[in-house]
Amino acid sequence: MSLPPSDRELVTEALGRDPTPTESVLFENLWSEHCAYRSSRPLLSAFESEGERVVVGPGDDAAVLALPDPETGENSDTYVTMGIESHNHPSYVDPFDGAATGVGGIVRDTLSMGAYPIALADSLYFGGFDREHSKYLLEGVVEGISHYGNCIGVPTVTGSASFHDGYEGNPLVNVACIGVTNGDRLVTAEAKSPGNKLVLVGNATGRDGLGGASFASEDLSEDAETEDRPAVQVGDPYAEKRLIEANEELVDAGLLRASRDLGAAGLGGASSELVAKGGLGAHIELDRVHQREPNMNAMEILLAESQERMCYEVRPDDVEAVEATAEKYDLGCSVIGEVADGNYVCTMDGDTVVDVDAEYLADGAPMNDLEHAEPPAPERDRPDPALDEAFEAVVGSPNTASKAWIYRQYDHEVGTRTAQKPGDDAALLAIRRDGIGLAFSSGADPNWTEAAPYEGARAVALENAVNLATTGATPLAAVDCLNGGNPEKPEVYGGFRAIVDGLADMCADLGVPVVGGNVSLYNDSVAGPIPPTPTLAMAGTNPGYDAPGSALDGGGESELLVVAAGEDRALGGSELLSQFGGTDRFPAVPEAAPELVATVADVADLESTLAVHDVSHGGVAVTLAEMVGDVGAEVSLPGDVGAEVSLPGDSALEALFSEAAGRVVVETADPDAVREQAPDGVSVEAIGETTDDGRLDLTVGEETLTYTADRIATLRDVIADGLE
Amino acid sequence: MTVAVIRFGGSNCDRDARRALDHLGIDAEIVWHADGLPEDTDGIVIPGGFSYGDYLRAGAMAARTPILDSVRAAAESGTPVLGVCNGAQIGSESDLTPGAFTTNRSARFQCEPVYLRVENADTPWTDAYEAGAVIEIPIAHGEGRFEIDNDRLAALEDDDRVLFRYCDADGEVTDAANPNGSKHNVAGILGGDDHVAVLMPHPERASLPDIGPTDGQGILRAFE
Numbered sequence: 013m014s015l016p017p018s019d020r021e022l023v024t025e026a027l028g029r030d031p032t033p034t035e036s037v038l039f040e041n042l043w044s045e046h047c048a049y050r051s052s053r054p055l056l057s058a059f060e061s062e063g064e065r066v067v068v069g070p071g072d073d074a075a076v077l078a079l080p081d082p083e084t085g086e087n088s089d090t091y092v093t094m095g096i097e098s099h100n101h102p103s104y105v106d107p108f109d110g111a112a113t114g115v116g117g118i119v120r121d122t123l124s125m126g127a128y129p130i131a132l133a134d135s136l137y138f139g140g141f142d143r144e145h146s147k148y149l150l151e152g153v154v155e156g157i158s159h160y161g162n163c164i165g166v167p168t169v170t171g172s173a174s175f176h177d178g179y180e181g182n183p184l185v186n187v188a189c190i191g192v193t194n195g196d197r198l199v200t201a202e203a204k205s206p207g208n209k210l211v212l213v214g215n216a217t218g219r220d221g222l223g224g225a226s227f228a229s230e231d232l233s234e235d236a237e238t239e240d241r242p243a244v245q246v247g248d249p250y251a252e253k254r255l256i257e258a259n260e261e262l263v264d265a266g267l268l269r270a271s272r273d274l275g276a277a278g279l280g281g282a283s284s285e286l287v288a289k290g291g292l293g294a295h296i297e298l299d300r301v302h303q304r305e306p307n308m309n310a311m312e313i314l315l316a317e318s319q320e321r322m323c324y325e326v327r328p329d330d331v332e333a334v335e336a337t338a339e340k341y342d343l344g345c346s347v348i349g350e351v352a353d354g355n356y357v358c359t360m361d362g363d364t365v366v367d368v369d370a371e372y373l374a375d376g377a378p379m380n381d382l383e384h385a386e387p388p389a390p391e392r393d394r395p396d397p398a399l400d401e402a403f404e405a406v407v408g409s410p411n412t413a414s415k416a417w418i419y420r421q422y423d424h425e426v427g428t429r430t431a432q433k434p435g436d437d438a439a440l441l442a443i444r445r446d447g448i449g450l451a452f453s454s455g456a457d458p459n460w461t462e463a464a465p466y467e468g469a470r471a472v473a474l475e476n477a478v479n480l481a482t483t484g485a486t487p488l489a490a491v492d493c494l495n496g497g498n499p500e501k502p503e504v505y506g507g508f509r510a511i512v513d514g515l516a517d518m519c520a521d522l523g524v525p526v527v528g529g530n531v532s533l534y535n536d537s538v539a540g541p542i543p544p545t546p547t548l549a550m551a552g553t554n555p556g557y558d559a560p561g562s563a564l565d566g567g568g569e570s571e572l573l574v575v576a577a578g579e580d581r582a583l584g585g586s587e588l589l590s591q592f593g594g595t596d597r598f599p600a601v602p603e604a605a606p607e608l609v610a611t612v613a614d615v616a617d618l619e620s621t622l623a624v625h626d627v628s629h630g631g632v633a634v635t636l637a638e639m640v641g642d643v644g645a646e647v648s649l650p651g652d653v654g655a656e657v658s659l660p661g662d663s664a665l666e667a668l669f670s671e672a673a674g675r676v677v678v679e680t681a682d683p684d685a686v687r688e689q690a691p692d693g694v695s696v697e698a699i700g701e702t703t704d705d706g707r708l709d710l711t712v713g714e715e716t717l718t719y720t721a722d723r724i725a726t727l728r729d730v731i732a733d734g735l736e
Numbered sequence: 737m738t739v740a741v742i743r744f745g746g747s748n749c750d751r752d753a754r755r756a757l758d759h760l761g762i763d764a765e766i767v768w769h770a771d772g773l774p775e776d777t778d779g780i781v782i783p784g785g786f787s788y789g790d791y792l793r794a795g796a797m798a799a800r801t802p803i804l805d806s807v808r809a810a811a812e813s814g815t816p817v818l819g820v821c822n823g824a825q826i827g828s829e830s831d832l833t834p835g836a837f838t839t840n841r842s843a844r845f846q847c848e849p850v851y852l853r854v855e856n857a858d859t860p861w862t863d864a865y866e867a868g869a870v871i872e873i874p875i876a877h878g879e880g881r882f883e884i885d886n887d888r889l890a891a892l893e894d895d896d897r898v899l900f901r902y903c904d905a906d907g908e909v910t911d912a913a914n915p916n917g918s919k920h921n922v923a924g925i926l927g928g929d930d931h932v933a934v935l936m937p938h939p940e941r942a943s944l945p946d947i948g949p950t951d952g953q954g955i956l957r958a959f960e
Binding site: 155158159162163164165248249250251253254257340341342419420421422423424425426427428429430431442444557 | 745746748749751752755756768770784785786788789790791844845846847848874876878938940941944946947948
């Protein structure tokens with residue numbers, strides 16, 4: 013790949029001369045789809061990104077939100093950061109290093125806001141689990157995340173994992189990070205004053221990851237695994253951990269005027285974007301960069317994506333203190349130049365190799381106006397499996413199965429903040445400074461957005477909000493990672509537009525500002541484009557760190573209720589259809605979504621509420637199976653708890669397997685208290701009670717299914733069984 | 737009493753250990769390894785994490801830093817020393833305690849709650865429990881399988897220096913309840929003296945009532 017001719021023409025006209033070879037590759041990378049969002053930025057204005065809690069919105073390394081004061085509800089001085097990133101192409105070529113460096117990148121985005129990282133979430137998407145190659149990628153990706161995240165001491169507390177044939181040649185690795193900071197510590201990527209020094213701290217620069225940004229903006233070829241390996245970076249979590257602590261000391265001491273991490277497009281990207289944001293330029297002497305390899309040229313130094321590096325703006329008088337901290341942590345440190353008025357200028361051995369307007373380089377890429385075609389709505393052609401066969405196939409699907417094999421490999425407790433762990437709908441983190449519980453959820457469902465991109469994306473947003481609400485939390489904000497195929501194909505771009513609008517509309521309905529995100533296009537392989545995949549990571553807050561959890565409590569007289577909005581129980585997008593084939597309409601997402609989310613949060617906070625679990629992937633069948641017999645939850649239970657349930661519904665399949673969003677199952681000792689919470693538009697329906705016989709007895713119409721907790725646990729163990 | 741929680745590059749449970757000790761009313765401070773042990777150190781925690789990135793071998797590099805000489809000297813003069821997880825690996829690499837902790841039987845990192853049976857309740861680390869009591873504390877490690885030659889294991893057991901063994905909820909010490917393949921299910925041991933102990937499970941993660949169970953408090957109360 014090289015700078016496209018049309019871009020070259022624009023650059024030549026703007027500069028009044030031909031770009032130098034170094035400028036040319038700088039424009040190629042910074043104007044790539046990956047860095048410049050050329051095909052997606054025109055769509056992203058659909059997102060409402062402002063709100064009373066939003067301190068820093070989209071455009072910086074990470075977004076910053078004020079937590080609500082638990083007493084007054086006013087903005088507290090405690091801030092959290094949210095960011096999300098994809099590392100899709102690298103994870104296909106080299107799953108271990110690709111996923112590991114994805115974690116590293118989003119953590120540094122957190123550092124550059126002056127925040128300390130406290131939680132990670134990973135949403136992973138692979139081809140069919142029955143394929144050896146998918147298992148190989150899953151094992152490598154999980155090991156990479158585990159290796160890197162565990163070592164740096166940032167807990168991985170939630171996430172999702174999906175399997176779908178559309179990811180066969182192009183898996184997705186989406187990583188979100190939350191950090192904590194406050195008003196005094198906040199740092200942004202906006203350069204402040206000419207004369208301040210630019211200091212590069214962290215690993216030495218080598219030739220790794222050259223051209224990663226432009227690599228991320230192409231389809232993966234058949235030979236990508238071998239051909240593109242040099243474009244994948246290798247991570248060093250020990251260096252990252254030292255960088256985290258050094259950054260913390262620098263922030264504590266107030267030494268950073270501005271900060272940007274080095275990610276896509278390396279030093280060239282970070283330094284030019286930092287000064288561009290301040291409306292300034294820079295003078296950088298590239299030969300002052302500490303290097304790992306001899307004889308690197310200007311282009312390599314500017315574009316290498318060597319990991320674990322930060323670019324800081326520092327007052328001249330503070331440079332010595334920054335150098336001392338870097339030395340304490342055994343990190344390389346070089347003063348590479350200074351912020352200046354005028355152009356962004358780089359020299360190498362005294363020769364000027366770059367001399368351009370920083371803002372033009374960082375923000376001047378032309379936007380694409382691409383054709384789009386609306387995806388067709390599926391016809392109704394439902395399968396007719398026996399109910400027990402359907403139950404076992406859906407509950408035993410890798411998509412709905414226990415993910416304990418994955419999250420057991422992640423340290424999800426380091427930091428001693430994790431009040432609710434992976435395996436439940438959302439993680440809950442103790443923010444002790446304010447006594448606030450921070451709920452965190454991340455995910456999407458490719459079956460939903462493949463069946464109906466717009467409605468499916470609305471359901472994804474609603475599901476994440478409901479996940480938070482099961483802990484009692486009210487949504488605070490969300491960040492999105494929008495994954496799509498080659499946007500130059502009208503039907504792919506049409507689907508992509510629809511997921512953007514779907515997320516945007518539901519988040520607006522729910523009053524959840526979408527404060528940042530990441531776009532990853534060209535996720536095409538020889539197997540075709542991926543399903544449009546709108547990963548959403550959402551955080552919410554609630555006073556205190558108590559949550560009922562999703563495992564049945566039993567231990568007395570308790571009833572099971574479904575709290576729901578909407579009545580459509582169509583089967584489109586369901587795991588049932590992906591198991592048995594057939595098509596159906598995607599169920600309408602309920603109008604009363606905001607009321608439902610608020611009701612679930614109120615119900616979760618009731619003393620009499622013993623368990624709350626959302627109904628989503630796999631429908632009510634999977635919700636009940638998880639509540640009764642989840643292996644991860646069983647460990648902490650005093651004994652097996654069973655349930656006797658009877659469901660109405662015009663069709664047994666709909667009752668059990670529809671994935672209509674906006675529903676939860678509640679276990680309560682006081683059903684009337686739940687009913688009192690429900691406003692118009694939200695229904696409360698009794699479906700049974702808990703027993704103590706360790707079985708799920710499920711009567712649907714004339715039929716009764718009976719499963720022991722052990723049998724369910726065995727069905728749900730399909731991922732561990734397939735990999736051990 | 738001031739407990740020094742030693743931080744190496746790559747330590748990551750240092751703040752957690754201090755928070756848990758704080759919660760128990762025990763004065764603790766984090767000490768950067770290169771700064772050396774403070775003079776008023778009355779107790780030492782070598783916390784979990786990945787000191788020096790676990791490069792070479794888990795704990796091997798930290799065991800050879802100058803501060804470990806001070807730790808050994810303090811231990812000899814009676815200062816209580818607790819190594820947790822990576823701290824246990826450092827403890828065995830620096831000969832504070834016998835044996836070694838190596839790659840889990842699963843060859844994978846494992847973060848999960850485990851049950852421990854208290855084998856000897858007559859030590860500062862366990863006198864909060866009854867002998868034979870079953871406590872629940874999480875593990876989080878990739879290299880926690882305790883290995884030692886048979887003679888030295890026999891000596892450890894004969895001297896009653898095994899503190900905890902992995903067990904099931906009923907206190908049965910079984911292979912199924914052994915999360916990492918440790919020899920004789922050993923999860924924590926004493927060094928030559930009662931006041932030096934290492935264990936792979938994380939007591940500091942089971943000490944804060946606001947996020948979960950608190951079975952680990954008894955171990956940390958040795959510093960009271």
